[in-house]
Amino acid sequence: MVTVTVELRNVEGTQAAMGWAGSHTVVVDRPEGKAGGQGLGFNGAQLLALALGGCFCNDLRYAADEMGVSLGKIAISVILELEGKPIIAKSAVMKVACHGQDGTSAEQVVERAKAICMVSNSLRRGVAVSIEPAA
Template sequence: MVAVAVELRNVEGTEAAMGWAGGHTIVVDRPEGKAGGAGLGFNGAQLLALALGGCFCNDLRYASHEIGVPLGRIAVTVTVELGGTPLVAMSAAMRVDCETLDGSDPRPVIEQAKAVCTVAHSLRNGLPVSIDG
């Protein structure tokens, strides 16, 4: 099994948080005027959508290399529907558009990426979440 860990800490002088993994960072915040948010970064729903779409973009590249069909342009749009109290993600929809460099049909690459996308499979299957204080 492989484990991935990230760290988050408050950003001094704000109510936002800075997250990092290795040398990569991201700011997490609420929209301006919401619970002290200043709109300095992504909110949780946006991060969830980015995780799904970003993972799929990476898997398109993995599939492209595995199948031997190089990709050019990739465009992925993810929409996460939220509802309920507490607010939870109810569904996610992803629109994928990409082009192969050789002009061939990109569907085999997209299908291969769908078969292996870690975040998509994790969300579909659910996963236990523990929160320790």
């Protein structure tokens, strides 16, 4: 089993948080004026949509490499629908445009990426989440 750990801490002087994994960082905040947010970073819904689309972008590259295909343009849009109280993600639609280096369709690469995409497969199957006190 592979384990991934990320850390988050508040950013002093703000109500935002800084998250990191290794040497990569991201700022997490609420929109300006919402619960003390200053709009300094992404909110949770945006991060979820970015995780979905970002993982798929990476998996397109993994699939292409595995298949010996050179990719050209990749464009992905993720539409995440939220509803309820408490608000939850109800659905996500990912629109994918992916072409080979020569401009031809990369449909087989997209199909392979669908099969191996960790985030979309995890969400589709339901991932167990627990929230526990820190030691």
